Amino acid sequence: MKKIIVFITLFLAIILSFLPKALCEEVFKITSANFDTANSIIVLTAKDTYSTESIMKDIKLVKLENPKRAYFDIDSSILTIPKQDWTLNTGGIKQVKINQFTTNPNIVRCVLYFSDDYNVNNLKFYKIKNNIIIKIKNNQYSNDYYQLTYRDEHASSSDFYEALTVTSPIIEPTNPPNVVEQIQQAFNTATSTQSTQNYPKMEKKSLKLNTQFYLKDISVKPYGILINGFGAATIEKPMILQNPTRIVYDIPNTLTSQTIRNKEFKINETETAKIGQFEMNKARIVITTNNVNDYIPVFSSDNQSLLLANSKKIDKSSLFSNVSDIIAYNKEKLNDQTNTMILSFNHPIVHGIERKNNCLNIYLYNVSKFSEELFNSTFANSVFSNAKISLMPQIGMTLSIPLENDSLVNTYLGADGKTLKIKVKGVKKVVKQPAIANKQKGGSKKIVIDAGHGGSDYGALRGSINEKDITLDVAKRVKTLLAKQGYTVVMTRETDKYLSLQERCDITEASQPDIFISIHVNSSVKPEITGVETHYYHQESLALAQTVHAAIASNIKSNNRGLFKSKFYVINHTTVPAILCEIGFISNDKERDELNSEKRKQDTAKSIQEGVNNYFKQYP
Numbered sequence: 001m002k003k004i005i006v007f008i009t010l011f012l013a014i015i016l017s018f019l020p021k022a023l024c025e026e027v028f029k030i031t032s033a034n035f036d037t038a039n040s041i042i043v044l045t046a047k048d049t050y051s052t053e054s055i056m057k058d059i060k061l062v063k064l065e066n067p068k069r070a071y072f073d074i075d076s077s078i079l080t081i082p083k084q085d086w087t088l089n090t091g092g093i094k095q096v097k098i099n100q101f102t103t104n105p106n107i108v109r110c111v112l113y114f115s116d117d118y119n120v121n122n123l124k125f126y127k128i129k130n131n132i133i134i135k136i137k138n139n140q141y142s143n144d145y146y147q148l149t150y151r152d153e154h155a156s157s158s159d160f161y162e163a164l165t166v167t168s169p170i171i172e173p174t175n176p177p178n179v180v181e182q183i184q185q186a187f188n189t190a191t192s193t194q195s196t197q198n199y200p201k202m203e204k205k206s207l208k209l210n211t212q213f214y215l216k217d218i219s220v221k222p223y224g225i226l227i228n229g230f231g232a233a234t235i236e237k238p239m240i241l242q243n244p245t246r247i248v249y250d251i252p253n254t255l256t257s258q259t260i261r262n263k264e265f266k267i268n269e270t271e272t273a274k275i276g277q278f279e280m281n282k283a284r285i286v287i288t289t290n291n292v293n294d295y296i297p298v299f300s301s302d303n304q305s306l307l308l309a310n311s312k313k314i315d316k317s318s319l320f321s322n323v324s325d326i327i328a329y330n331k332e333k334l335n336d337q338t339n340t341m342i343l344s345f346n347h348p349i350v351h352g353i354e355r356k357n358n359c360l361n362i363y364l365y366n367v368s369k370f371s372e373e374l375f376n377s378t379f380a381n382s383v384f385s386n387a388k389i390s391l392m393p394q395i396g397m398t399l400s401i402p403l404e405n406d407s408l409v410n411t412y413l414g415a416d417g418k419t420l421k422i423k424v425k426g427v428k429k430v431v432k433q434p435a436i437a438n439k440q441k442g443g444s445k446k447i448v449i450d451a452g453h454g455g456s457d458y459g460a461l462r463g464s465i466n467e468k469d470i471t472l473d474v475a476k477r478v479k480t481l482l483a484k485q486g487y488t489v490v491m492t493r494e495t496d497k498y499l500s501l502q503e504r505c506d507i508t509e510a511s512q513p514d515i516f517i518s519i520h521v522n523s524s525v526k527p528e529i530t531g532v533e534t535h536y537y538h539q540e541s542l543a544l545a546q547t548v549h550a551a552i553a554s555n556i557k558s559n560n561r562g563l564f565k566s567k568f569y570v571i572n573h574t575t576v577p578a579i580l581c582e583i584g585f586i587s588n589d590k591e592r593d594e595l596n597s598e599k600r601k602q603d604t605a606k607s608i609q610e611g612v613n614n615y616f617k618q619y620p
Helices: 002-024 179-187 372-379 434-438 467-484 501-511 539-555 589-595 598-618
Strands: 028-036 041-046 062-064 069-075 077-079 084-088 093-103 106-114 124-128 131-135 146-151 161-169 202-210 213-221 224-231 239-241 246-252 254-256 263-266 272-279 282-288 295-299 305-310 324-333 338-345 351-355 359-364 367-369 388-391 397-402 408-414 419-425 446-451 488-491 515-522 532-536 560-565 578-585
Touching: 077 093, 077 106, 146 351, 213 263, 213 272, 224 282, 239 539, 239 598, 254 272, 254 282, 272 560, 324 372, 351 408, 359 419, 446 467, 446 501, 467 488, 467 515, 467 598, 488 501, 515 598, 532 539, 539 560, 539 578, 539 598, 578 589, 578 598, 589 598
Parallel strands: 028 077, 213 254, 324 367, 446 488, 446 515, 515 578, 532 560
Antiparallel strands: 028 041, 041 131, 062 069, 069 106, 084 093, 084 161, 093 106, 124 131, 146 408, 161 202, 213 224, 224 305, 239 246, 246 282, 263 272, 272 282, 295 305, 295 351, 324 338, 338 419, 351 359, 359 397, 388 397, 408 419, 532 578
């Protein structure tokens, strides 16, 4: 009996000696791993724990060669997602592998493979709450100082994706995943803490990740909506549509949270807002209101939130907590067409932007002082010589910059919110033929409508349905609608006859119109492709393309394929704003039937009419 008691005592002593260690050991359960291409950081996220002080206290980075790589271990950690294998195209880092290195003890290992010219010392490690952050690039502050807040253009070379290939388990979804689900599935397939050996089938996926702004949520205010997100938000020149009256804001390089997509928000009894993922890299916000001319975007000092609001109803006192003064004035001539104005402030600013046809108004809501003498002397004898600053009621100032109708404007906010840069680019004029100068005075706007193809030129064909008949039918409907509104409409052809491309241009030049619109039907060797697209070539045609395409894309239930800068003959050899509208794909069975229907033809004609009306409202 005595021996049994001794044995039990020893057994309990041994168990109790291990128990404190087991109880106090805290496991870092990694629930997601993501790569942020905008900031070149890897983020490892864990479940909430009581304390994570012991996790990643000291990073021990082991550097290796052939191939050039480095790894670090995360002690007391479990990878609750499948092992990660990413092939990157971000420069510097070629590949990232994250896996459960051992289970006794629990260690997760992260291995990074570098290009030969990468400086491994640029790697920086941070721990913020339950996130481990690995910063890959040592970006200089000055390089990223200016953030684009507003632009006139609706398409730019800055609109891009970051290419990324990840290796992940093969999943058989019940429904095809959307873009957000595809990304999340590729990065982090939801699992338990089971070993990744349960996922024997792996595949590589190529993704295109948006890299500038993630639009997270919307808050409704009595005078508009507040948009919150991560990154740098840029607003494009808004478009105004009719029936019902609404204003459209596009935010490029943006991914919208799935939770708010296509959700309608009620601002007040008569106004609503709706947000959607307009294109893969562009969010669109539509505000239905009778006060479209009063709405403006207002930017916070950190550019992380954006207010779209009725400027006449904004409660200015709720926009800021600090008052600022203008303390420096500068200008810079970048080239013959491009000039910049730079204003510096002693505190971060909150500003709104109102873009009119012939001027730019910037509302500096929390700015109280400036030097009129310095302002005038700095910008004298420049494109900004007629710019003025005026006081707003109670507090704030309005900066007004007169502009030519075809100027392009970009605005930038410094990363610290203390600098505002306005860039104005004049569009190089196309030399018009002398006959254009004799355009009728005092008459209505004149429009040339060009029905694509005709006669022996059938255009795209599918069975007994051909492009030339559809384009002529739609063109005639457009003419009827525009003529009823008082426009003078010239048709390049009103019958089924052949016209060369040059003959179409000759008719246009002889007519001396205000704008030119060519109507076509698209075709593809891939029968699944559908959608509408609009083409332009000369810069002065961009605004017409944007406005007409916005109306077509909003009213025609088909894929929005966007704007294209294309060197089609008729829009290249025309000396007025000229566009070519591809109104659908004849190669798709369903869309071909729609294109041949009365409804689709009439809806398309009405959309073009609406776009023309909106264009001349902006450019009278």
